[in-house]
Amino acid sequence: MDRTAQHSPEIRQTTEEVEGPNMGEATPKATGSAASTAEESDKNFSAKVRSAVFWRSGSQILAQIITWGSTLAVIRILDPSDYGLFAMTQTVMVFLAFLNGYWFAGSLIQSDNVSQQEIRQAFGIVILLNAGLALLQILSAPLVAAYYNQPFIAQMLRVQALIYVATPFMIVPEVLMSRQLDFKRQAFANLAAAIVGALTALLLALSGWGVWTLVAAPIALFWTRAIGLMLAARLWVWPSFDFRGSRKMLGFGSTLLASHFFWIVHSQSDIFIAGRILDPHALGLYAEALFLAQVFAAKFVPPLNEVAFPAYARLQKEPEKLSWSFLKSMRLILLISCPLYFGLSVTAQPLVSTIFGEKWLGMVPFIQLLSLAMPFMTFQILFAPATNALGAPQVTLRSSIFGALVMPISFAIGIQFGPIGLAFAWLIGLPIFAAFTCWQAKGVIGLTYTGLFQAIWPGISASIAMAAVVYLFNLLALPGLANKGFENAIRLALMVMVGGASYAGLLKILAPQSLDDIIRLVICRKAPESVEAMADTKD
Structure with missing residues (x-):
């Protein structure tokens, strides 16, 4: 809405x-x-x-x-x-x-x-x-x-x-x-x-x-x-x-309308399928866990896409600049989103207890699985503004049709294993959906698999390593803290601090240029002088 x-x-x-x-x-x-x-x-x-x-x-x-x-x-x-x-x-x-x-x-x-x-x-x-x-x-x-x-x-x-x-x-x-x-x-x-x-x-x-x-x-x-x-x-x-x-308006809008229809099918089919099987309490736990896991992808990426669409539209006659801008945007968004997703997965228990209360602890296993699937969702939804701005909404349409087939099938199979099966369905279906979208869009935007890998690798690798550090810290350094009440808030705060520090340190070691990109974004420092200069920069 x-x-x-x-x-x-x-x-x-x-x-x-x-x-x-x-x-x-x-x-x-x-x-x-x-x-x-x-x-x-x-x-x-x-x-x-x-x-x-x-x-x-x-x-x-x-x-x-x-x-x-x-x-x-x-x-x-x-x-x-x-x-x-x-x-x-x-x-x-x-x-x-x-x-x-x-x-x-x-x-x-x-x-x-x-x-x-x-x-x-x-x-x-x-x-x-x-x-x-x-x-x-x-x-x-x-x-x-x-x-x-x-x-x-x-x-x-x-x-x-x-x-x-x-x-x-x-x-x-x-x-x-x-x-x-x-x-x-x-x-x-x-x-x-x-x-x-x-x-x-x-x-x-x-x-x-x-x-x-x-x-x-x-x-x-x-x-x-x-x-x-x-x-x-x-x-x-x-x-x-x-x-x-108004033929042009209706033609362009109709293609995107069809794309959005199929997106609705794949994004809402889990509740549609589970609503007849699960009771409202179990469905509420799953729905709120999904909401929490999707917060960044659903609330912060769409506004960025709203800016990206008109910006890309003004670059449609300069494809090299557009493709480079796309990769840089993807790199920065994944650098910010991936540590949030993986961090949410490892801190789910103390976070739910502290923020939502004990009656919502049933959300924890859902959050742990759904958070691991969300990087694929973020990756997938970044393509549409670029392909639409280039006048190729049919790419978004084909991708949406594919998602409308893969995700409902995944949910229909997953629900056979109970509510947790829906979470596993996201973790299995979304990577397939994202891969298909990438395959469809990369030629239109002018991307290579090497360029895409270089864009996504810094955020993914550093975030996985960060999550491992936080998990081990919780397991080895915090065994004395019970998982209840105020102690959960202390546990959560310590895990977040360790996660933030370790992520910054890992980026400094594994991808220093990526860390510099984040700093530039925050303080609005002048960007590199040319596309070639950025292309020659290696993490």
């Missing part, structure tokens, strides 16, 4: 904005005034990308901190069965949300020029689609409740249909602002929505609303975000329901 987008009053890009280089790097030097113009264009575009990453990722991190603070308090109040019921409704909402029109409006990002009529047509498309989705969810609610043998979720689904009414007023302004890499104004709207959603969840949970807390909080968040984005974008246009001349 969070694949929406944003706008600024100036629609058309200037030459300097469109013709910039890759993600923050300088181009080979030209001569005379042309060189000065190109260099200035490079600097302008680089600055816009860095600003976009800062505001989109920074606001996402702050919003997640606000949301998690409320979520952790709410989790301690509500029961796992509440989250099990909520997960059942989410399979329906996520499945229907792929039709919310984002992919049609999102074609405006990829276009060189955008007219006022196209904006009005995009607005009209998303209004019609979301009105239809709201009606469809209301009418199908009894059938869904009968499928899960949970009559109560029919009431939940009817109320949750209010989210679709707000969605059009998020999608169009967000797409248009994303087109200009204008994420600063979006950030304030997103933060306001996070605060309202968090306060709503906390107040309702304390007031004894139970599972209705999980229904009302997202509605408050979506409506606040819709109002904030409309004000930030100053998008005062009437929708148009005359769709003549």
Whole structure:
């Protein structure tokens, strides 16, 4: 439900904005005034990308901190069965949300020029689609409740249909602002929505609303975000329901729509399959463990992809720069994400006990397995912005179809071994899915297997070694600490400190250039002078 987008009053890009280089790097030097113009264009575009990453990722991190603070308090109040019921409704909402029109409006990002009529047509498309989705969810609610043998979720689904009414007023302004890499104004709207959603969840949970807390909080968040984005974008246009001349928009969006449909199938099929077999308590434990394991891949990588898509789109005529930018982005994201995943796996027990409470300890074995599968998910989802920006959405479509075949089969087999079998299904199915996506996309982006290996190896190798150090430290140095109460918090803190120190040390030894890349990202130091300079740098 969070694949929406944003706008600024100036629609058309200037030459300097469109013709910039890759993600923050300088181009080979030209001569005379042309060189000065190109260099200035490079600097302008680089600055816009860095600003976009800062505001989109920074606001996402702050919003997640606000949301998690409320979520952790709410989790301690509500029961796992509440989250099990909520997960059942989410399979329906996520499945229907792929039709919310984002992919049609999102074609405006990829276009060189955008007219006022196209904006009005995009607005009209998303209004019609979301009105239809709201009606469809209301009418199908009894059938869904009968499928899960949970009559109560029919009431939940009817109320949750209010989210679709707000969605059009998020999608169009967000797409248009994303087109200009204008994420600063979006950030304030997103933060306001996070605060309202968090306060709503906390107040309702304390007031004894139970599972209705999980229904009302997202509605408050979506409506606040819709109002904030409309004000930030100053998008005062009437929708148009005359769709003549919108063939390009509908064609591009339809391909991505089909891709997203198959992505929904593979990502939601576990709950769909398990919902009829597991009781709400067991399903709630699994669903929350999956949420925790996917936090980085689901909450932090998509915002980066939102920045990457328009940035890659401006490099589609410069394939060497785009492929180099892609590899650098992948390298940095895996350098940050892999230690989180492997660290989560080895610290699962004290982390769940400390943060969630003893009644959630059943999540631990799920988290330990699911965390090991998440690097493959992160790797896989990084390809789509580049291939879509290059005008090859069919690559994303083929990959999504493959995932929609592999993952449900894996879940159907895994559930035969109980809830833990679902976690093993992720660990087996995701590597196969990621490998297929890489095989499909590498030629389009201009990648080699050697280049990909060099991009992913530093983060993976150092993270595995770090996890081994933390595991041995916990096993050999902390045997005196019991696994309960406050002692778990001490154990967790010590393991995190050892993990952070050992990861930094391992990178310094195994991949010093990668450590320098992270430092540059944090302090925004000037990047290497050319693609060739980076290519010659060896870890």
